[in-house]
Amino acid sequence: MxxxxxxxxxxxxxxxxxxxxxxxxxxxxxxxxxxxxxxxxxxxxxxxxxxxxxxxxxxxxxxxxxxxxxxxxxxxxxxxxxxxxxxxxxxxxxxxxxxxxxxxxxxxxxxxxxxxxxxxxxxxxxxxxxxxxxxxxxxxxxxxxxxxxxxxxxxxxxxxxxxxxxxxxxxxxxxxxxxxxxxxxxxxxxxxxxxxxxxxxxxxxxxxxxxxxxxxxxxxxxxxxxxxxxxxxxxxxxxxxxxxxxxxxxxxxxxxxxxxxxxxxxxxxxxxxxxxxxxxxxxxxxxSEAESECLWCIGCGNCIVHCPVYNAVGNEFGYNNYLGGRGVAMSKFITDDETCYDSGLFMCTLCGLCTLNCPVSIPTNEIIENLRKLSNSQGFYPKVHGKIRKNISNHDSPY
Ligand code: SF4
CATH class of the missing domain: 3.40.50.10420 (NagB/RpiA/CoA transferase-like)
Known part of the structure; x- marks a missing residue:
């Protein structure tokens, strides 16, 4: 945007x-x-x-x-x-x-x-x-x-x-x-x-x-x-x-x-x-396969109003009409790991402001963390993370 x-x-x-x-x-x-x-x-x-x-x-x-x-x-x-x-x-x-x-x-x-x-x-x-x-x-x-x-x-x-x-x-x-x-x-x-x-x-x-x-x-x-x-x-x-x-x-x-x-x-x-x-x-x-908390959403949009990432990048953070972190999480179940990654899986700061401002307290940051682990295992992670991981295993240092 x-x-x-x-x-x-x-x-x-x-x-x-x-x-x-x-x-x-x-x-x-x-x-x-x-x-x-x-x-x-x-x-x-x-x-x-x-x-x-x-x-x-x-x-x-x-x-x-x-x-x-x-x-x-x-x-x-x-x-x-x-x-x-x-x-x-x-x-x-x-x-x-x-x-x-x-x-x-x-x-x-x-x-x-x-x-x-x-x-x-x-x-x-x-x-x-x-x-x-x-x-x-x-x-x-x-x-x-x-x-x-x-x-x-x-x-x-x-x-x-x-x-x-x-x-x-x-x-x-x-x-x-x-x-x-x-x-x-x-x-x-x-x-x-x-x-x-x-x-x-x-x-x-x-x-x-x-x-x-x-x-x-x-x-x-x-x-x-x-x-x-x-x-x-x-x-x-x-x-x-x-x-x-x-x-x-x-x-x-x-x-x-x-x-x-x-x-x-x-x-x-x-x-x-x-x-x-x-x-x-x-x-x-x-x-049917989605993390159940993800589906509690009542669609009020309050999470994105308070989300620092959404306020910085707008609707690039999310999938299709499902906006923000919860939208990213939904994309994993509606589509696949790659789309979930492209929707901004690693943009989230995990600050938890969305959960604090959600009327049904969806733990979006926890869901995102879990999805990142799954995404890593499928080979979808930021390139720089791969480099850091390699540096740590080769040199005991991320740098
Ligand atoms: S604040 Fe909660 S209920 Fe409202 S749209 Fe976001 S995730 Fe859904």
């Missing part, structure tokens, strides 16, 4: 840091403890929760698929969308969709996947160097002048560098593009297994748009499943307060089946306003 972008990102992060008084309240302390227990218990029982969720989804009229890896997930999605009437697909923000590289995959098949979140849409219009920098503020490294240039150049408009004007021109364009599309794709913040429900939080209202298309496809990692709706709501509340300083987002969607009505002679009809068909794809992609 460029120095100016890092500077803008750090300034944006400062506004996030200013919510500390709320985070220190006894109420949030109790919520943290509760969520940590939910996360630990859910990850320890991932397989059984997946089975419960599958049964509950089916009972609610939701179609469920299980994907072992990204390729399988892409192919399931393609089979679902290939005969849709429109080539445009409305998409909501999701790390999991980034993980399976959905946009380039569908673009290759001739689809126009339209980001509906404003920050993500700005990055999509940017075309190059458009990796997000924060889970809830993907474009927070770009200042208003840069965003204006991106919008004007890519959309061939002449908007002034005024946030409201930019928002309005992007909103109109997105709404026009997705007006006639029949497919919406989103991730899931949390899944409630017993109820067979998907919980999604958002401020913009865009996820509601996505879920109102005829077919709503939801892709979620199997680590997102918790026992009950109460558990799911606790996670959403903690994530929101850590990410934004507010107790709730403007919208919380709970989707537990297709849109339906029985208002005429009690005859059940689907597709009143929302989706006629809801499909959930549960993605493993290395999660």
């Amino acid at each position: 460029k120095e100016e972008e890092l500077e803008t990102m750090r300034k944006s992060f400062d506004t996030v840091k200013n919510r500390s008084s709320k985070l220190e309240s006894p109420k949030i302390d109790r919520l943290e403890k509760r969520v940590k227990k939910i996360a630990e218990n859910s990850i320890n029982n991932m397989d059984s929760l997946r089975e419960i969720a599958i049964d509950s989804f089916k009972r609610n009229g939701i179609d469920v698929f299980c994907a072992n890896d990204a390729e399988e997930c892409q192919n399931i999605i393609y089979d679902l969308v290939k005969y849709s009437n429109s080539k445009a697909i409305a998409k909501a923000k999701s790390n999991t969709l980034g993980e399976i590289n959905l946009k380039p995959f569908l673009a290759d098949k001739g689809f126009d996947v339209v980001e509906t979140d404003l920050g993500d849409r700005i990055l999509q219009l940017k075309k190059t160097d458009n990796k997000p920098v924060h889970p809830t503020g993907p474009a927070s490294h770009l200042n208003v002048g840069e965003i204006t240039d991106i919008v004007n150049e890519s959309m061939d408009v002449d908007v002034d560098p005024i946030p409201r004007e930019i928002m309005e021109v992007v909103r109109k364009d997105v709404l026009d593009r997705i007006e006639n599309c029949t497919v919406g794709i989103s991730g899931a913040n949390v899944i409630a297994a017993e109820e067979g429900a998907v919980l999604l939080v958002h401020n913009e209202g865009n996820i509601s748009l996505v879920s109102l298309k005829d077919l709503h496809i939801i892709v979620a990692g199997i680590d997102k499943i918790v026992p009950s709706l109460e558990d799911a709501i606790s996670i959403a509340k903690l994530e929101t307060v850590y990410a934004t300083g507010n107790y709730l987002t403007s919208y919380v969607n709970i989707i537990s089946g297709p849109s339906k009505t029985a208002d005429i002679e009690k005859k059940l009809l689907k597709n009143m306003y929302g989706a006629e068909r809801v499909v959930v794809i549960l993605l493993d992609n290395g999660r």
Whole structure:
């Protein structure tokens, strides 16, 4: 990332840091403890929760698929969308969709996947160097002048560098593009297994748009499943307060089946306003083999706000949409040792600030240390370390 972008990102992060008084309240302390227990218990029982969720989804009229890896997930999605009437697909923000590289995959098949979140849409219009920098503020490294240039150049408009004007021109364009599309794709913040429900939080209202298309496809990692709706709501509340300083987002969607009505002679009809068909794809992609603490993450992004490495180098530290040290750790399970090394395995200072600032205390520094040992044994370590090791064995000195 460029120095100016890092500077803008750090300034944006400062506004996030200013919510500390709320985070220190006894109420949030109790919520943290509760969520940590939910996360630990859910990850320890991932397989059984997946089975419960599958049964509950089916009972609610939701179609469920299980994907072992990204390729399988892409192919399931393609089979679902290939005969849709429109080539445009409305998409909501999701790390999991980034993980399976959905946009380039569908673009290759001739689809126009339209980001509906404003920050993500700005990055999509940017075309190059458009990796997000924060889970809830993907474009927070770009200042208003840069965003204006991106919008004007890519959309061939002449908007002034005024946030409201930019928002309005992007909103109109997105709404026009997705007006006639029949497919919406989103991730899931949390899944409630017993109820067979998907919980999604958002401020913009865009996820509601996505879920109102005829077919709503939801892709979620199997680590997102918790026992009950109460558990799911606790996670959403903690994530929101850590990410934004507010107790709730403007919208919380709970989707537990297709849109339906029985208002005429009690005859059940689907597709009143929302989706006629809801499909959930549960993605493993290395999660079954992952270090369990890594999967406790609720996606608030607080670790990267406080990470000295991330503040210095930005989103070069992390993998794909999974940012910072925890993202590096995830890359080992999602991909391989080499990608994990390239994601910044040896950039981490092991300072532990991420753990201190994580609402569920993920011991990222310990995970990174373990992964470094594994990486060393696979031959992926900084060259200079190899030289030092050789010097010590040959001369009893690192120099
Ligand atoms: S690792 Fe912790 S602080 Fe970082 S995004 Fe996940 S829950 Fe938030």
